[in-house]
Amino acid sequence: MTTIEASELAGARTLLSALEQTFSSRVSGQEQVRTALLTTMLAEGHLLLESVPGLAKTLAASTLATSMGADFARIQCTPDLLPSDIIGTQVYDPRTHTFDTQLGPVHANVVLLDEINRASAKTQSAMLEAMQERQTSIAGVVHRLPEPFMVLATQNPIEEEGTFVLPEAQMDRFLLKEVVDYPSLADEVAVLDRIDAGTLGPHAAPVTAVLTTTDVAGLQRLTERVYVDAAIKDYIVRLVHATRHVGEVVGSDQGRYVEIGASPRGSIAFLQVARALAILDGRNHVIPEDVRRLRHGVLRHRLHLTFEALADRVRPEEIIDAVFDAVPSP
Incomplete structure (x- = not known):
């Protein structure tokens, strides 16, 4: 895997900034x-x-x-x-x-x-x-x-x-x-101000394309090249493994709320998400914060909670945060 050059990161940042600006102009x-x-x-x-x-x-x-x-x-x-x-x-x-x-x-x-x-x-x-x-x-x-x-x-x-x-x-x-x-x-x-200004609503001007699908494919190929250290990969696997043994990691009080933890797809998702966040932040390598940042989005639909958790109104985000607090970061 070749190292991502600074010029490549700068080009990606330019494209992503244009995309973010266009998105924010329509969605408040x-x-x-x-x-x-x-x-x-x-x-x-x-x-x-x-x-x-x-x-x-x-x-x-x-x-x-x-x-x-x-x-x-x-x-x-x-x-x-x-x-x-x-x-x-x-x-x-x-x-x-x-x-x-x-x-x-x-x-x-x-x-x-x-x-x-x-x-x-x-x-x-x-x-x-x-x-x-x-x-x-x-x-x-x-x-x-x-x-x-x-x-x-x-x-x-x-x-x-x-x-x-x-x-x-x-x-x-x-x-x-x-x-x-x-x-x-x-x-x-x-939102109301944009409707009054005519920039939002059925009569608003159409959104202008700032990227092409070729640009998007190039950004995806660049994301695949983001460097992930062995310690980060080990951290990801330990986190996902902990969701399968919550009682052993954070204690039986919360462990009884989880029936099934995340599958290896959870580990793969963390790897992909961390690489994407690194590109969004203009880096060619993953840091532990990239793994933690979207932890709820990666895991909330991959944890199968027990009926007891539903009865006690325990949210999956509470379990996820407890796991991340218990597993040491590199």
Whole structure:
């Protein structure tokens, strides 16, 4: 692996700064969401966003896609949505007596799955397979998904009627799970000001692309080259291993709340996220803070808590923080 030069880091910083500035011009506040989106993009992963409606998740996804010159598709998930509605199907043409393949909306660079927990288990499975394999199969013919490819899925935590909970094994395929909170008072006032100024809303000027998909691919290749010391890798593995033995690491009081810890996908996710954060900070190497910074997003959907934890209203973030406090940093 070749060392990343200062000129390469400077070029990446220029591109990312332009992307951040464009994103912030449309989405007020939500710095945590912006960081999660950029990290997921650089790490070639997928992001799960959880929040109540109306917190600009769709705006954030479409702004990111347009800013990097990518194709964007939004899929509103409903119980009657079929796998073919997502991946595509063959349509019979009576004029030529042949079948034509029509690719579904998943064949875009950035795909927003709105309220993924409203789709049936069969449809969820088809989408998550496309996420994992980065290809679809229609009538026995394999169609590769475009590069770059990123899925942003949302789910509403307050309405459970008519929903299908994502299985733990499928949740694990998301690099990060970000919980989006309400904006601050100042940020919400800024939203109203932008609407009055005409920079936000249905009549606002469209977002201008500041990157190309080739630029994004270059940033992803650069992220892969970020140096990770053996001590950092050992730290990551010890952290993930601790989630499987919480009682031994932080004590039985909290250990009884965790039924299943994170799989090796958790270790891989920490490695990818840490590298992406290093690039965002303009470094060619990972530091321990890169591992700690998005720890909740990496692990909150990878810990399976017991019914006792739900009864005692124990949040996964509490367990995660306890594990990180107990495992010494290099």
